Amino acid sequence: MPAIAGRNPAGTVRPNGGSTPHKRKLRSDTSPMLGSPIDSPTICKSPRKHVSASPNNNPANGTEKDSIELQMKLHKLPTRRLEDSFSAKSKWDPNDIEQMRAVKEALHVSVSPSTIVCREDEQKRVLEFCKVCIEQEKAGSLYVCGCPGTGKSLSMDKVKELLVDWASKEGFHQPDVLSINCTSITNTSDIFGKILGRNQQLKKKNGSISSLQHLQSMYSQKTSLSSLNMTLIIADELDYLITKDRAVLHDLFMLTTLPFSRCILIGIANAIDLADRFLPRLKSLNCKPIVVTFRAYSKDQILRILQERLSEFPFTVFQQQALELCARKVAAASGDMRKALCVCRSAIEMLEAETVESSIYSNSLSEETAFVEQMPAPGNMKKQETDVVRIDHMAVALSKTYRSSVVDTIQSLPHHQQILLCSAVKLFRGGKKDTTLGELNKSYTDICKSVLVPPAGILELSSMCRVLNDQGLLKLGQSRDDKLRRVQLKVDEADVTFALQGIRFFRNCLQ
Numbered sequence: 306m307p308a309i310a311g312r313n314p315a316g317t318v319r320p321n322g323g324s325t326p327h328k329r330k331l332r333s334d335t336s337p338m339l340g341s342p343i344d345s346p347t348i349c350k351s352p353r354k355h356v357s358a359s360p361n362n363n364p365a366n367g368t369e370k371d372s373i374e375l376q377m378k379l380h381k382l383p384t385r386r387l388e389d390s391f392s393a394k395s396k397w398d399p400n401d402i403e404q405m406r407a408v409k410e411a412l413h414v415s416v417s418p419s420t421i422v423c424r425e426d427e428q429k430r431v432l433e434f435c436k437v438c439i440e441q442e443k444a445g446s447l448y449v450c451g452c453p454g455t456g457k458s459l460s461m462d463k464v465k466e467l468l469v470d471w472a473s474k475e476g477f478h479q480p481d482v483l484s485i486n487c488t489s490i491t492n493t494s495d496i497f498g499k500i501l502g503r504n505q506q507l508k509k510k511n512g513s514i515s516s517l518q519h520l521q522s523m524y525s526q527k528t529s530l531s532s533l534n535m536t537l538i539i540a541d542e543l544d545y546l547i548t549k550d551r552a553v554l555h556d557l558f559m560l561t562t563l564p565f566s567r568c569i570l571i572g573i574a575n576a577i578d579l580a581d582r583f584l585p586r587l588k589s590l591n592c593k594p595i596v597v598t599f600r601a602y603s604k605d606q607i608l609r610i611l612q613e614r615l616s617e618f619p620f621t622v623f624q625q626q627a628l629e630l631c632a633r634k635v636a637a638a639s640g641d642m643r644k645a646l647c648v649c650r651s652a653i654e655m656l657e658a659e660t661v662e663s664s665i666y667s668n669s670l671s672e673e674t675a676f677v678e679q680m681p682a683p684g685n686m687k688k689q690e691t692d693v694v695r696i697d698h699m700a701v702a703l704s705k706t707y708r709s710s711v712v713d714t715i716q717s718l719p720h721h722q723q724i725l726l727c728s729a730v731k732l733f734r735g736g737k738k739d740t741t742l743g744e745l746n747k748s749y750t751d752i753c754k755s756v757l758v759p760p761a762g763i764l765e766l767s768s769m770c771r772v773l774n775d776q777g778l779l780k781l782g783q784s785r786d787d788k789l790r791r792v793q794l795k796v797d798e799a800d801v802t803f804a805l806q807g808i809r810f811f812r813n814c815l816q
């Protein structure tokens with residue numbers, strides 16, 4: 306393992322590296338849509354982030370640990386319990402408050418999933434690194450980076466659990482574990498106080514020296530403390546420790562290079578360029594943390610994660626196409642899983658609102674029995690469609706989060722051009738690559754008739770196609786005969802659906 310520090314004494318012993326951070330952004334917890342009650346930077350947002358103490362029993366942290374465990378149980382229990390009770394009723398019913406609550410909870414960003422998929426490799430790399438450190442009793446450092454919502458914090462929590470289990474199974478001394486969310490640190494150098502304060506035996510004897518100096522001197526010479534347990538430090542949201550001279554970051558990583566250091570440091574950062582800015586200097590000081598990059602999730606990964614999170618239910622809540630639309634859009638925009646989850650929750654809330662609305666409607670109908678006998682009951686007629694989260698719910702939920710310029714353009718087109726685009730979408734659905742203007746005209750006229758709108762004539766249609774060609778939405782070829790000009794759709798079908806699905810008229814056009 307290249308980055309495990311040898312016991313070579315390394316340079317800098319800084320009296321006190323503390324200063325005010327000049328950058329306070331890129332916090333990965335920023336929920337894109339939901340106003341979470343646990344949103345404040347000083348309060349942990351997820352139950353995982355509350356795990357700030359070692360899994361080992363530590364009397365000093367007893368109450369905190371109890372409350373952490375209680376919170377974790379609270380966040381894990383309901384789905385398990387409901388899962389059992391759901392197996393009896395395998396049908397999804399959006400009117401069932403308990404089912405609705407459980408599904409929303411399973412999709413909540415702050416609820417840890419029971420299985421983490423798509424991050425096996427990254428977890429393995431980090432776990433193997435930590436295992437080697439423990440086996441060889443060597444300090445070391447590792448730097449995890451990636452955009453927000455790529456599963457860094459979640460995966461490191463998992464690694465922490467796996468490592469502690471492994472150590473106890475293999476008979477190694479269990480490492481002390483210290484998880485620090487750097488957003489909760491007021492003064493950047495306080496991190497050293499946290500590391501020092503971790504172990505009662507290390508408490509300052511001499512009040513005049515800084516925590517950093519204390520740690521540096523302790524890890525530089527052999528003392529009775531050198532036989533202490535290894536300490537796994539997981540410093541999340543490392544971006545918050547950036548100071549102008551990046552001294553705190555350097556000092557933190559350099560602790561792992563001191564000859565008697567007992568630290569396994571995992572620094573987690575959202576800024577992908579942070580490594581370029583601070584690693585070269587560390588390298589020159591002979592500290593080379595392993596870098597593990599969490600790439601943005603792809604469409605398939607987002608889909609798989611969503612399906613995995615929903616797999617605990619014995620019923621289908623989302624139309625497959627709806628999940629796919631969400632995964633495709635989120636992957637194209639940022640690959641941020643937090644956003645995907647928020648969009649899904651927002652879509653399910655739309656179904657919920659629709660269900661409530663339709664039951665109010667049915668109730669009012671049943672009161673007017675005379676009418677019920679005469680009219681078809683819309684509630685019954687649409688039963689199949691209204692049960693699950695559909696693509697149109699998802700499209701609206703997505704549009705609240707993302708508005709691409711293509712989507713904006715489509716939404717601001719005149720009505721007939723929008724109908725024309727819908728006709729093109731329908732025409733190209735079967736995998737066809739291009740068509741003629743004559744054929745497009747036929748499809749357009751059919752749609753207009755089906756929605757009772759008088760169609761524009763062929764000349765007007767031809768000029769509409771030119772406009773859409775200029776906007777980059779269609780590609781119009783050349784031909785002497787207008788009707789034989791070839792037409793291609795230049796936008797994703799999903800963009801058109803996404804832009805227009807919110808309007809019932811266009812939903813009908815696209816059916």
Ligand SMILES: Nc1ncnc2c1ncn2[C@@H]1O[C@H](COP(=O)(O)OP(=O)(O)O)[C@@H](O)[C@H]1O
Nearest residue numbers: 333414421422453454455456457458459642643
């Ligand atoms: N592989 C995954 N499986 C299940 N849920 C995931 C996965 N990756 C991310 N998530 C969900 O997305 C949210 C954001 O993940 P997190 O680890 O906090 O991202 P990061 O630390 O990279 O900003 C979490 O709440 C988690 O529930």
Ligand SMILES: [Mg+2]
Nearest residue numbers: 333457458541
């Ligand atoms: Mg994080």
